[in-house]
Amino acid sequence: MLDRAARLRQLSEVDQDLIRLVQDPRFNRWIEQLTATGGCARPIHLTGSTTTRDAATGEVLHHYDTRNEPGERLLIRCRNRRATVCAPCSRLHAGDTFHLVRAGLVGGKTVPADVRERPRLFLTLTAPSFGPVHHVTTDGQRCRPRRDGGDCEHGRSLGCPTVHTADDPRTGQPLCPDCYDYPAHVLWHAHAGRLWKAFTDNLYNHLAARIGRTRTGLRRSLRISYAKVAEYQQRAAVHVHAVVRLDGARGPDDPPPAWATADVLMAVVRTAAAAVRLRTPYSAALGEHELCWGAELDARPLRAFGGGEGLADDAVAAYVAKYVTKGATDTGAGLDHQITSPDDIAAASVSAHVRTLMRTCWRLGGLPELEPLRLRVWAHTLGYRGHILTKSRAYSTTYTALRTERADHQAGGTQPTDPRLIADAHWRYVGFGHSAGAALIAAGIAEDLARNRELAKEQPACWDGDAV
Structure with a gap:
């Protein structure tokens, strides 16, 4: 835990950053950019320009350049799907x-x-x-009642008389880690797509x-x-x-x-x-x-x-x-970032069960015959290497189509779709994320937007402005 002096220094850094941002003459434009990203927690920073020309005459119809933006950058959403990230x-x-x-x-x-x-x-x-694990039980039922008792070959009980709840730290953990087939668990994850x-x-x-x-x-x-x-x-x-x-x-x-x-x-x-x-x-x-x-x-x-x-x-x-x-x-079944060494596994804030699965991925990933599975690359997801959501081609629309439709809607239908128009774009990635003060403002914008959405849901479909 930080001592009082360190906390004061940390607060001072945030305050100084907030003052710097507010005093910038382009602060209002920066707020507009941040609002356009929805208060994104890790926005992508781009620099560059887009020029729209008439294909026949070469006349410049529209030009946008980040040289006129705060910090000469444009902020766009990170689009990360994980709520813990953004x-x-x-x-x-x-x-x-x-x-x-x-x-x-x-x-x-x-x-x-x-x-x-x-x-x-x-x-x-x-x-x-x-292998048997502790599981959630209801109506007073015990986890694994055994009348005859008995232990496994490692000397651990084969039964569990406890009534577990979802927040019980033992829920999901093996009754005997030595009996649990960790290699099979990891290999099953690695082949889930083929299954x-x-x-x-x-x-x-x-x-x-x-x-x-x-x-x-x-x-x-x-x-x-x-x-x-x-x-x-x-x-x-x-x-x-x-x-x-x-x-x-x-x-x-x-x-x-x-x-x-x-x-x-x-x-x-x-x-x-x-x-x-x-x-x-x-x-x-x-x-x-x-x-x-x-x-x-x-x-x-x-x-x-x-x-x-x-x-x-x-x-x-x-x-x-x-x-x-x-x-x-x-x-609690892994991490949202890749593991680069066994030290990362030792430092990870996960259960002993998950840590053993990660170590199994790292160990098996070193076997030449299993190298194509890239188990070390996917150790943070316990060997599972598929996308969270996948669909067959003919099921429905695509994420790209939905994002394009939303962008067109937000632009008021002003996006150039005329084949006689040419868009010449030059963009470069220059960074991501926020400074300490900017992160605080972005969080406030995200919270306000979320509150406005909830209030909009509560409003009746039709509203009479003259009603009391």
Whole structure:
């Protein structure tokens, strides 16, 4: 903890920086830039210019140059999805994710509205067990009651009579770290992308077998579209939430065959997941591991617009959007930055279980036969190297399209789209982040904008200015 003198010096530095900023003659313009980023906590600093010309005449129609900006820089959003890194940008990313997922459920954003009538499931696939762990219990149930008691070969109890809560530090930790299969856990993470690919391949195979057709023949009339998000469980193992939709062969513009129903899809997802088997590369130190999905699989239909049984579309989109802003740090299942040495692992503020997983990544990453998995590069995420959210190409719109649409809207439709116009841009990255005083002002702007959004939600749809 800082002593009083150090705290005074620190406050003095912030105060001095605030005075410097406020006295700058371009302070108001800097505030405009900061507000335009939504109070981004780690804005990107750019320097450069953009010139828009008439392609035929060469006439300059518009010119922008950062030489007239505060510090000769332009601030733009960092666009980091993690709330722990930048809350304003993560909130924007969550909103984009909501619209991306929702468009694939109810239409919009170039997706036809009749996709809401297609067979659709919300699916959760889990990792298998790598060893018994303490888990949350309810209704007074004990964690792992054992009448016969007994210890493992390392002398630790095989049972646990405790009733754990979600905030219990033992939740998710192995009953015996020496019995826990840490290499299998890390290798499962490293192959999670291939496991999902094997699952979707099996879906086609099992659907084809169900109707007596070949997979090639099935692909001529049906396409599987999906959007999925990865989430770390308390045991630090990733599981996958996915929206799965059946389309015709041409994607969302094409309805699926009449036989392709939600009941048929529900039946095959379980058999397709259960049939997945992958073998890891042979290692003299580890041998081979057979990888599969966990036995716990949850599949629920999404109800069509207008009612019926199943989950609501907006609720599912909001659920996925919530998890996309979470990093490994949020759940204590890793770090949001790469590890460069074993010393980083020793210094990390994580549980003993997660630290052992990181050390396992570092150790296995040094084996030549496992080098393609780049386990040391991904040690901070416990070997998991996939994106948090991925989707099939035909599921819905893209993040790029959503950001472009938002930029056009914010510009009032003034972005040059005429092919007769040429935009000549020269930009250079010169830094990121804030000084101490600027960070304080940015946080205040972000807080004000968040409060204004909440107040706007509370206002009635129609308001009479003359009403009391």
